[in-house]
Amino acid sequence: MSETLERPAAKADLQVVGTRPIRPDGADKVTGRAAYGADFNMPGQLVGKVLRSPHAHARIVSIDASKAKALPGAKAVVTAADFPDLASEVLEGGEQASNLRDLSLNVMARGKALYHGHAVAAVAAISSEVADEALSRIKVTYEVLPHVTEVEAAMAPDAPLLHDHLFTEGLEARPDKPSNVARRHRNLRGDPEAAFADADVVVEGRYVTPPVHQGYIEPQACVAAWAEDGRCDVWSSSQGQFMVRTYCAKVLGVEISDIRVTPAEIGGGFGGKTTVYLEPLALALSRASGHPVKMVMTREEVFRATGPTSGSVMNVRFGAKKDGTITAAEVELKFQAGAFPGSPVGAACMTALACYDVPNFLITGYDVVNNTPKVAAYRAPGAPIAAFAVESAIDDLARALSMDPIALREKNAVRDGTKASYGPTYQNIGYVETLAAIRDSEHYKAPLGPNQGRGVAVGFWFNVGGESTAAVNIAEDGSAVVVTGNPDIGGSRASMAMMAAETLGIPVERVRPMVADTASIGYSMLTGGSRTTFATGMAVVQAAEKVIADLKARAAKLWDVPADQVEWRGGEAICLDPKADKKPLTLETLAAQSARTGGPIAAQVSINAQGAGPGFGVHLCDVEVDPETGQVSVVRYTAAQDVGRAIHPSYVEGQVQGGVAQGVGWALNEEYIFDAQGQMENPGFLDYRMPVASDLPMLDAILVEVPNPRHPYGAKGVGEVPIVPPLAAVANALRGATGVRIPALPLSPPKVLAALDGAKAG
Amino acid sequence: MSQLAYLAPSSPEEAAKALAASGARPLSGGTDLLVQLRSGRTSPSLIVDLKRIAGAVGIREEAGGFVIGASTSGAVLGEHAGLLRAWPGVVEGANLIGSTQVQGRASLAGNLCNASPAADGVPALVAARATCVIVGPNGRREAPVESIPAGPGKTSLAPGEFILEFRLPARPPRASDAYLRLTPRTEMDIAVAGAGVNLVLHEDGTVAEAHVALGAVAPTVLHVEAAGAALVGTRLEDEALAALAAAAQAACKPISDKRGTAEYRTRIAGVLARRAAVIAYQRAGGQR
């Protein structure tokens, strides 16, 4: 490409990036016109519903669907027998790799039901009522097996085994007996035991967190239509239409290109929609019935059968010198994976010490299966959990050293050139700048009221790049359509339009961003890993640059000057040769004449984007506790984050605020409550208490901009870092308010009151 | 498969007749009934909407007291200045239900007859010594509010009976009330415990009459006479408040469930009763 943008462009030169235009999808969303998963309908469609296991662990002895099939209006019944029995195969999806066999077994149980809510059969019928009746006529004979819920119980040698074929990986020698521990992760640097022996101060703690759900507003929903010739269409709400396409093709054993997936507007995902649950069932039901099939989960099904993130038990120990230099760390993480391997404990191990320059450490992680729904990605998967333990211990270390908590973190901070605990050497990171932003904030110096306390916590997330395709198509009037394959879950349409407008030099209102179906644009990895603005944005910029190169060539042709005598500036081709005496040609003019200069003006670019910059957040939280009831309220919150450069600052702030809100919910009230049979007791928002708007104060976001030189406009991923620090920030604030460390989430009123009582009793 | 019919009669007699049929259920705001219908927890064959009956919606003053149409929404209660002045606790209980959207529909009759032990609208009504006018196949009768709930999800109403209105007595000077609940979230939540306190003061600021009602700490709302008695003759000195809390806690018979342990609910009931008493006392013009 001939165009030489300075990378990243200097901020002063930017016209569009960094401004706050109205989002292109805004009017549709506030007027209700936006079409979400459940809004799509087809003529003749049937209603699909799922029969779910009433047991947490049971052998499926037999399934008799004859009475259901005989019901008038019931058009199809499918069970595992209608899907191929797949071999183990690892698929790289986006946020987390998944095993194809496990994916298929999670979609439809085969032989064993592994959690209460596991799908065992599905029906399609002419109405919701007939579908319910058909479900009630399916007779499943179960042999109930002992189940296990808690992570340490699942690790015990005599625990009920979920999978006979599961042997712990990552040990020195292959074990001779199967176990619920799927993998042990281990990362050792230096000599931690010697360093602990030498330390002036040692702090340690055991921390516990419950599984929590992503809590997206929109339950999973889809329509599938299988045509007689074997081609199929799926309309669904997900974080990636290409992910849905691949997974459905593999689970059903069909050609990938035979499936077209059209993405609906998405009502929240937070990682939870990076896999499939309904789509393969709807396709199988459509194939069996010959009709389109629509499936929509209830909220109860969302809780019983879709991924939460892991519950955990963690042990953390830090050793330091009197001056605050951390010399040793030991981190042990035990994560529930749910019914199949694949908890985010690997990422948790990698992020646990990512903010600290520690010479000696041992990090150990265990990925443990148990009889609860298979976990799914949730915003910075694993990192908030590990950060809860590590940042709580660091807070205790600051107290033990009588050091300011930010000064302690500054003293041990990773910087450019530091070798990260997980391997690479940091470059262009903005961590110390972010610490300084909080240290220097008005909030950090503000006085506290009675029963109030203040907590600091930090967090890290890698952010990823990866495969993306983007097309920029210029219309005859000079307006532009930007097409990508990434569902917009956090304002990415706005960012795509802005980067295209900036590059082309036209107003953002003249750019219309579109999210296309799998047949209309090249492959893109799903929206996840905080990758879209970075990676797909890079593809958009490159496609726009390709268009510019083409425009310059056309101008050169019209002017009959050499191509290197044309420059693109401010949305116009400018002739550099003063002798030629040519007036600039605008995009409109060139677009109007496109037929004469070579046909339509359009470019598509497919890339595998590299160089995503890691992100760091520093959070400051004030809580107030009611000493008589144990109720904790967050009264003030400030979150600073290195965002590289904010393309649309409002949506970056929105990402920060949203992550904090979810993190505060995780800290204060959210938890899965299981009864003795392993059945979730609170599968609804009444008793699964996510915060409501009135539970939170205004959440202040400070955007620190240390640009990423690998992105044309300096962007780093921003969507995941904000959920990493809040769990510990709230817990540390409560520690400050009460003098008591409560190492188990959630910090719900009864638990806090009991801890206060315990402290009083001495 | 089930059929569902809907009727909106304009007279109480017609409603009572329709409700006498088996499978018939009265409807006020529907914020409980429709949710239960959708989740499959209830499957009535006939819904009788009471809101078209004269008197079922609206508030009128009568003989110094108030008559509240049983199906009146929380939003309407919250905008009635006279009611708010005389019975701020009754109104705040009703107004705590749900959210702004739910307030546009939710009624006191629905709250009472849904018979949740945690109903927010009920304790303050009981502390107020409110009664309800019940219409049924055999005519009208009047009964104290606390006689309606018979256990979680159960009422003492006979088949065909429904509540047409609530009656709140006339208010002497220096009288007020308050309701407090504890929920882990600020709204859209179910009370772990709730306390309504209704006080009448003497001119010298001592308590002449006191009623304390507790929610979510027993199968039905509790009118705790001993707790009220602990305040009579006092100016809510610390010892009086401690005696109130102790009496309230002694009356609690809660369950432990996902929403709170018995121990926690009991303890909180005492705290809330104490705090609600102080608010009611100050509203009545008392100075501690």
Ligand SMILES: Cc1cc2nc3c(=O)[nH]c(=O)nc-3n(C[C@H](O)[C@H](O)[C@H](O)COP(=O)(O)OP(=O)(O)OC[C@H]3O[C@@H](n4cnc5c(N)ncnc54)[C@H](O)[C@@H]3O)c2cc1C
């Ligand atoms: C989102 C949400 C939040 C909520 N939050 C709260 C809360 O914070 N606190 C709380 O206490 N409740 C809460 N509720 C429950 C509910 O809103 C209240 O109980 C409300 O007062 C019910 O009133 P309604 O008029 O809607 O009753 P309906 O749903 O119409 O009726 C409820 C029951 O009472 C019966 N009934 C109705 N009217 C009469 C009558 N006149 N005579 C005899 N029986 C009758 C019905 O048959 C039904 O069994 C909430 C509900 C929702 C959906």
